[in-house]
Amino acid sequence: MIDDMLRTPEAIRDAERWTAHNYHPLPVVISSAEGSWLTDVDGRRYLDCLAGYSALNFGHRHPTLIAAAHAQLDRLTLTSRAFVHDQFADFCRELAELCGKDLVLPMNTGAEAVETGIKVARKWGYQVKGVAPGMANIVVAEGNFHGRTTTIVSFSTDEDARADFGPYTPGFTVVPYGDLAALSAAIDENTVAVLLEPIQGEQGVVVPPEGYLPGVRRVCTEQNVLFIADEIQSGLGRTGDTFACDHEGVTPDMYLLGKALGGGIVPVSAVAANTDVLGVLRPGQHGSTFGGNPLACAVATEVVRLLATGEFQRRSTELGARLHAGLRSLVGKGLVAVRGRGLWAGLDIDPALMSGREACERLAERGVLAKDTHGATIRLAPPLVITEEEIDHAVAQLAAVLAG
Template identity: 70%
Template sequence: MTVATGRSLRSSAELIRAEEPVLAHNYHPLPVVVARAEGAWVEDVEGRRYLDMLAGYSALNFGHRHPALIEAAHRQLDQLTLTSRAFHNDRLAAFAESVAALTGLDMVLPMNTGAEAVESAVKVARKWAYEVKGVPDGRATIVVAADNFHGRTTTIVSFSTDETARAGFGPFTPGFRVVPYNDLAALEAAVDETTAAVLIEPIQGEAGVVIPDDGYLRGVRKVTRRAGCLFIADEIQSGLGRTGRTLAVEHEDVVPDVVLLGKALGGGIVPVSAVVARREVLEVLRPGEHGSTFGGNPLAAAVGSAVVELLETGEFQRRAREAGVLLRDGLSALVGKGVRGFRARGLWAGVDIDPALGTGREISESLMREGILVKDTHGSTIRLAPPLTITNEDLRMALGTLESVLRKGA
């Protein structure tokens, strides 16, 4: 069966072929063409259903088309969608207040994408270093971790260690020092009087859901306090319920100076991101020094506020913890049966497949053919990040399908 797409009936194969000459080839998606979605399930143009175990890299923490979020978007679409920041809008203050309260910080800089939030934080940290810390102009440095993923803009790939992201895109932006992740001694050695900030992911998502040792985040907090520099936590993938807490830093009771949010903040409906920080930090920005036409737009603010309301109940954080136990138990049972190892926190896991069974891409394709959507990362590692709304039954089914695929081999 085919469904109407645009002006004609077109199958998945036809639609995939149609993309080839007109879309830039900066992605290598799995060969599935999604047309509809609800909750944890999506459907392709032929009507085949798939369980979404990726959730838009955590952008869909609350599932596809969550009723409360859709209602908020529809309601705002009938009122006002964009003013730019040339004017105030009636949704922005409530959004900023709710995000600040959710994170325990003071002020919010609304942006659109995760990469924009990171770029904004880099600018803010440098300006803070010059105006507040007293670093000589042009000498501010930022310490980052190897194997990081903060986005793909020119500045961000300047401090990436992923050559696929870097090759051919220089010259690169200076001012960054890269240290091994989860190595407090190396981090402390890299920090000096020029350091504006330490920027890290509390859990490295793109690297394969790499979870640091207990005490690492507390150690980062201590190092940055002693050095008089900022601790910037990139919670764009790890935050907003994914790990079983609102923020991943909460697992160590750490409050950074700056928290970066994105992905799930837009509920899978619109791109919404935010730099949330102590007042002293964001007050270095003055009119004209930074901005975004769409940042803080009324539609984004309405959806973002509805996302915060969902998180305020604690239901989704609790669900991630409870279902996370089921996920860990299921993966533990597969170790030695095609799984070499895994790392998991909440409803988020990086699973290392025995390379003899296939690459991560091949395993992902095999799972797709069985109705499960996941995405590979490096080598033979796949990531599992289902919507927090997934049922226990569906999660067990996904784990059973993974077991079956590993038994057969890719």
């Protein structure tokens, strides 16, 4: 009966009666998916140009990942970290090698990875750098999005995410994104880390000025401060390299990973760093019941192996060039600006034409799913398995929407 109810927008609203209204989804009810395509309960197909905010970098139900999940489901799903299981070491080793780091700490969600990074940086600051107890400070950027826990929203500049959730956690200094001078000036003897997204996704796929990330790396090294890169959305092939930091030859002290690491099947996140950083943790100081569970490790190991071939990074580079060329052709024809890298784009629509939400609704009517953010901006992040023809189709539908 519920399935029948969900076949109309009115029924969707009725179903939402039972759900806290923390999301405002498009009026589409998905029942199945394959590759780059989704199918709703009425059998209508949609090209997925959001990919679960990069959680579906390898498309829906990638056969290698599904096979790994099925095989593990028949053997073992959860032990907790009270015991060691036979998938754990391979996952940690292969992910550490992909990152070029000594150690990995598996968690579940992106927000957990960020919280872990904050805790590790503070502990490193006290035990290694010698910061006075209770004085550790982390520099972050305006327009950031690192999750929605109480600590994380404490340093958000998005009032929708932050308002009415105080009292807020202290220990953060906010500076303008892309402003190296402001970041450098904010660092003092109590600063333990700089936490940044190499490309700000939620803000509208904002790419920092050329030279900014190398400058951050240099300043952090000079000031004995950890550089933490939140690559939860930007990492794992999305931008055309394994990590967005790679485009400027930058290696952070700590990677925060998630979303695509779970292959679109299970939530998996991780922190990767060297022994001198992650080695500050001792048993009992940090953990997670489901972090690094057998099912998660089995899937995520296959994700790492897919990335190790370089195929998906190449696809993102080549197909991303085609996507951005098509989008740039629409600037002045309804688009004000296009930003991004690889298969990731932020589009500013002329607000006199329509809002980002309205654009996404019109795209959905044409069988393309995307997501708006901050008024007249929409984001495109199709799965890395998308084809040239599908990219051209998405751009053509956007052009038709803008043309009215």
